[in-house]
Amino acid sequence: MSRGAERIIRIPFLGREVRLRAVWPVSAFTLLDMIITLILLGILAGSLAWRYYTPDFSGQARQQAARAALAGGYSRLKLATASYAVDNGDLPAALQDLSPDYMNATVPMGDYTVVYIQGANQVTLEIYPGMATSGAPLATRTFDWP
Known part of the structure; x- marks a missing residue:
């Protein structure tokens, strides 16, 4: 993952100006984000699928x-x-x-x-x-x- 573009933010604080360096990532989702998303979708599908796939007794x-x-x-x-x-x-x-x-x-x-x-x-x-x-x-x- 690249570090992204740096940007300096100036905030007035107690009469002085504070400089903060912020890094915004340029890349999209990481592999960990996708795995967590797939796990959450699997849990959601598993909790709703029983309504459609249970046999009718x-x-x-x-x-x-x-x-x-x-x-x-x-x-x-x-x-x-x-x-x-x-x-x-x-x-x-x-x-x-x-x-x-x-x-x-x-x-x-x-x-x-x-x-x-x-x-x-x-x-x-x-x-x-x-x-x-x-x-x-x-x-x-x-x-x-x-």
């Missing part, structure tokens, strides 16, 4: 939550069937036999709603988001019943 979390609601709905149906059998001495002939004392056909479970649909010797559980029971279900399971 929210879809997997929604699927797991729907599966958990499906398992909860299945357990609730089995418990209602067992309670009906203990109270009445026989298995219910239809899902309507379980309503309203043991279980309803539409059951809210947290962020989801479980809908029970009876077929011939089968029951289908459908999971819907929120309280709405229209549109396509998030998850469906059919099993033999009773």
